[in-house]
Amino acid sequence: MKIADTSGQDVVLAPSKNRKKYLFVAIALAVGAAGLSTLAPAISNWSSAEISVPLQRLRLAQVTQGDFVRDLSVQGQVVAAVSPRLYSPAQGTITFEVDAGDEVSVGQVLASIDSPELTNELEQEESSLQKLIMELDRQRIQAKIQQLENQKAVDMAKVALTAADREKRRADKAYETNTISQIDYEKAQDELENARLVYQHAVQDGNLDLERLEFEIQSSQLQVDRQTLLVSELKRQVDELSLRSPVNGIVGNLAVQQKNQVARNQAILSVVDLTQFELEVAIPESYADDLAIGMDAQVNFNGETHQATLVTISPEIENNQVTGRVRFASSTPQGLRQNQRLTTRILMENKANVMMVQRGQFLESGNGRIAYVVSDGMARRQTIETGARSLSSVEVLAGLKPGDTIIVSGTDQFDGAELVQITN
Template sequence: MSITDTSGQDVLLAPKASRKKTYLIITGLLLASATLLLFPTLNQWSSAQASVPMQRLRLADVVQGDFVRDLSVQAQVVAAVSPRLYSPAQGTISFSVDAGAQVEKGQELASIDSPELNNELKQEESSLQKQKMELDRKRIQAKIQHLENQKSVDMANVSLVAAEREKRRADKAYASATISQIDFEKAQDELENARLVHQHAVQDAKLDEESLAFEIRSQQLQVNRQQLLVADLQRKVDELTLRSPVKGIVGNLAVQDKNQVTRHQAILSVVDLSQFELEVSIPESYADDLAIGMDAQVNFNGETHPATLVTLSPEIENNQVTGRVRFAASSPKGLRQNQRLTTRILMENKTNVLMVQRGQFLESGNGTIAYVVRDGMAKRQRIETGARSLSSVEILAGLQAGDTIIVSGTEQFDGAEWLQITN
């Protein structure tokens, strides 16, 4: 018996095609596509001159909107009206009120005893009385002289009338040949002499009247001058009683009671608490940008109160400029003297402008360099900035709305053109 093999059971299979080549082709195509897609990024990565982690950067978007240029300063509450009183003369002071007392306008606050000023007033009053008496004497003399002049004019007038009568008698006698030619001419001479005497008497009287009137006017001017001097001294004596110029509270007393004070020495102040203002100290760098009349906002008790910059000092002290801010309406209730409040001064308002958050990059690049962030890379780009506020800066050129830039300090990049931002 023979045993046959299993060849009769075998089935011929067709050889399978190899897929290795296909895989290699697909892989190559994918690598080529990825290379083409990533070529710009790879190119940028290869050209990056520095690498910086994201956590060390602060980014901000460029936006378009309304730009408000403002300045925030600390302000001190001061009374809008706080007059200080000074000593008008040297003397001994006596106070009628104490510090912190409520006073009314015109109320007596203190008095100064000045014997020197009082004595000077009495001397000038005596001089005034003397000059008035001298004026009255001149007026009496003028009346006497007026009577003397009138007497002379009247006597000359009588003599003129008599001479005219004698002249008429001589004319008749000469016509009838009862007097000589010499007597007739003598009567004419006497008439002419009487006319001259009368004329001179009238003129002398007129000149005397003018002279006396001039002396009276001169004396009257001296009296008027002396009256002004006495009135001024009287005013100074009246000012020795210090009175409150406003209704308010007496401030601290600068001298002690019954002490000697000198002229123009500070005595006390009166604080009017009905109206407050804010005294602000503004950095010197903003001095040229400020102007009287600018709007301001004052924060007090969680509320914002409108105000206006009303004064601005022309001098710079300690690198600061002093100004005054006045509330637009009445002062808020609850304010206290020397209280400190945050005040915002609105220097400029622009609409529909490009702007970005303010940051250290302005100082690092003098406002001309910014790093624009795209796809994990940052490119150095020249820009042009305009007005600056506390929180934003205006962009004039070099950026567009939607751009993202690095607003933190850029001096660490050493002027690199490209930066790689890592996570």
């Protein structure tokens, strides 16, 4: 049985010309050619790039020209500018007159020390001083007596000289009239010469004896003066057994208990003056050589910036830090409390019209000598030279120009590549 198909119903159609198809093909080819010309540089860069890094993993910054301020930000602790600590001047028993936290004024007795040894030494030295003074007075009396004796000898010698001179004149007249012999005349001359020598020696002996007495009195006076100074020093030490407040303020913690024995130079207590405050700052050791006393500082307190000055720098390094003191330039801000922590900015250097860029990890990655300059989606390695560094910026000496955009994040991920592609 033959099954009939539908071939008899089919109609053969002639193919029609589709112009729109060719138009679409031409447009597609033109767009492809334009896109190829546009992407050609990108394709060339991509082919020459050694590594590709997403933009999200990078941090960029632009090189600028302006004033560069080299600063250091540290945490400062508010401390009393004047907080003297009192020490025991001698060994003894302590008796406190105040308690911790009491308000005191200048000169007020805070504590006293009973030191029998020091008190007894003062009494002994005072007795020795009185003995030396009496000895000095005795020498002065003896000196007056001796001076009187010397003057008596001089006067007697002068009388004898006058008598001898008179006898000599009588002998001269008698010898002229031949009433005395030659021997008697020469004897009168000898007696005059002898009286003259005795008088001269008496005067010289008196002068020398006067110098000796003055020297002995001066020596004794020096001993008295020395002993007086010793007694004065002991009196000062005894007076210092009463510990007095050097400032107006409050008493800090007591270092020893009431009626305890204390040793010489042992800490007793401290007095805190709460009217003046300073900031004690801990500065990293790496900045120690760049700091100097007198540098300007800025203290941030309650949203306000207060001008200050770096006044001290410790020469010792502890825990890789040096300790400094910052003092407010004007009056102390109201509301400060001891042990309060504030942010302090120390201005170490100020340069005008320099080239700089934001500080970043790229400094450590390339030791401040390598930077990657970004242009048209590519980062090219560039040799640079950097100078001073602050907390936020770094000075650029060579290798870059204002307006350049560089990668300031870490560049260790580039492995030293000369050209890096940045993808979105």
